[in-house]
Amino acid sequence: MALLSFLGxxxxxxxxxxxxESRDGAKxxxxxxxxxxxxxxxxxxRSAFAFDPQSLDAVVISHAHIDHTGLLPKLVSAGYRxxxxxxxxxxxxxxxxxxxxxxxxxxxxxxxxxxxxxLGKPPIAPLYTIADAEQTLKQCRPVAYTAVQEVATGVxxxxxxxxxxxxxxxxxxxxxxxxxxxxxxxSGDLGNTCSPLMHNPSNLNxxxxxxxxxxxxxxxxxxxxxTLDELADILQQAHRDGGNVLIPSFAVGRTQDLIFYLGRxxxxxxxxxxxxxxxxxMAIRANxxxxxxxxxxxxxxxxxxxxxxxxxxxDWLPILRCTPSPEDSMAINRIKSGAIIIAGSGMCTGGRxxxxxxxxxxxxxxxxxxxxxxxxxxxxxxxxxxxDTVKMLHQRIAVKAKIHTLGGFSAHAGQSQLLxxxxxxxxxxxxxxxxxxxxxxxxLQQALHERLNWIANIPEPGEQIAx
Ligand code: ZN
Numbered sequence: 001m002a003l004l005s006f007l008g009x010x011x012x013x014x015x016x017x018x019x020x021e022s023r024d025g026a027k028x029x030x031x032x033x034x035x036x037x038x039x040x041x042x043x044x045x046r047s048a049f050a051f052d053p054q055s056l057d058a059v060v061i062s063h064a065h066i067d068h069t070g071l072l073p074k075l076v077s078a079g080y081r082x083x084x085x086x087x088x089x090x091x092x093x094x095x096x097x098x099x100x101x102x103x104x105x106x107x108x109x110x111x112x113x114x115x116x117x118x119l120g121k122p123p124i125a126p127l128y129t130i131a132d133a134e135q136t137l138k139q140c141r142p143v144a145y146t147a148v149q150e151v152a153t154g155v156x157x158x159x160x161x162x163x164x165x166x167x168x169x170x171x172x173x174x175x176x177x178x179x180x181x182x183x184x185x186x187s188g189d190l191g192n193t194c195s196p197l198m199h200n201p202s203n204l205n206x207x208x209x210x211x212x213x214x215x216x217x218x219x220x221x222x223x224x225x226x227t228l229d230e231l232a233d234i235l236q237q238a239h240r241d242g243g244n245v246l247i248p249s250f251a252v253g254r255t256q257d258l259i260f261y262l263g264r265x266x267x268x269x270x271x272x273x274x275x276x277x278x279x280x281x282m283a284i285r286a287n288x289x290x291x292x293x294x295x296x297x298x299x300x301x302x303x304x305x306x307x308x309x310x311x312x313x314x315d316w317l318p319i320l321r322c323t324p325s326p327e328d329s330m331a332i333n334r335i336k337s338g339a340i341i342i343a344g345s346g347m348c349t350g351g352r353x354x355x356x357x358x359x360x361x362x363x364x365x366x367x368x369x370x371x372x373x374x375x376x377x378x379x380x381x382x383x384x385x386x387x388d389t390v391k392m393l394h395q396r397i398a399v400k401a402k403i404h405t406l407g408g409f410s411a412h413a414g415q416s417q418l419l420x421x422x423x424x425x426x427x428x429x430x431x432x433x434x435x436x437x438x439x440x441x442x443x444l445q446q447a448l449h450e451r452l453n454w455i456a457n458i459p460e461p462g463e464q465i466a467x
Pocket of ligand 1: 063065164189
């Protein structure tokens with residue numbers, strides 16, 4: 001019997017990683033994600049892999065987010081030279097994200113080594129380097145959605161659209177082991193049916209074992225239109241107040257959703273601001289990739305874009321101004337009203353948004369819109385929780401701007417969608433909940449039992465099961 005090991009994103013949401021070993025000797029790694037969050041959590045990224053990287057036959061990636069791909073360069077630096085299978089769009093997004101992650105790793109180590117030298121401590125090596133990331137990208141093998149790909153002897157993989165971000169996939173693995181065929185389906189991150197541009201997650205109906213994400217296993221999201229009206233109201237209010245609107249946003253996925261929505265407001269004459277600045281080099285590059293893959297958008301939104309002959313996402317929102325260079329970014333500081341500024345990082349832990357906070361957060365006529373989850377311990381969370389001041393760029397800044405949180409922009413399926421998606425499987429596969437905090441998994445486990453009479457397992461980190 002083949003074995004499945006639960007190595008990462010077990011009872012938590014980051015560090016996605018699973019190992020499949022067949023008795024015939026095939027060894028496939030499913031996702032190779034980075035752990036993110038608290039310091040202790042991130043320290044875990046430095047521990048050795050629970051397997052010998054050189055013994056793997058293949059790596060299969062569900063989507064490009066760093067918590068699913070961020071340790072690939074470390075795997076390569078530890079000697080893995082085999083193929084890395086992912087969808088075409090994921091391969092392109094990984095180039096953007098892994099090079100950026102490697103750059104940050106090198107900079108962090110450089111900074112840390114400065115103070116270590118002053119303390120007489122030996123230097124540390126970065127988790128991985130840009131050279132490791134470049135080597136990783138050479139090993140990527142793009143595979144189209146629904147194409148059947150043999151990734152190792154007796155192991156076939158098919159990607160199905162997960163509707164979470166561009167290129168995101170539900171991964172179906174067919175494992176032949178001593179004349180026995182077993183089908184494993186990994187949901188990956190399932191998209192929110194309310195989010196724009198992406199399709200709804202594909203429904204699958206056959207599996208022997210199912211791994212189901214449970215990020216929002218405990219609740220449903222408010223749906224799109226309501227959230228959009230809320231955003232439109234905030235923009236009107238900011239216009240009346242005469243200030244700027246700041247939106248801290250993740251570069252891939254969330255930012256493109258926002259541009260699509262703001263473009264809709266613009267087309268409908270509901271956008272009172274004169275300029276929208278996209279102040280994130282990474283988001284600007286992600287836009288180019290999204291634009292190239294417009295044919296993969298859902299047909300309804302694609303029709304809207306086609307009607308305006310939109311070839312690049314930017315054309316949908318004619319008042320969008322991209323500011324890749326630091327000089328252009330700094331020039332935004334002179335604008336005191338009438339601007340919407342979208343910048344990273346999404347949880348305000350650094351990046352250009354910090355500079356815009358310095359110029360706007362202390363002004364009561366300005367507004368800040370948080371379109372996504374703010375993790376505990378981040379400046380974004382402190383602001384959302386009502387802090388009077390926050391420390392940013394080595395100084396304290398008063399929080400006088402009006403603060404808004406929009407919950408409806410989540411790129412993850414809510415509880416009802418998870419149940420609905422799972423209910424399409426015939427003959428109830430063995431079910432394991434992954435990629436979620438324990439309390440949320442327990443609520444989902446309960447709901448699966450009550451509504452579908454289905455017993456779900458919550459694996460322990462490192463647990464191994466026979467497939
Ligand atoms: Zn994701």
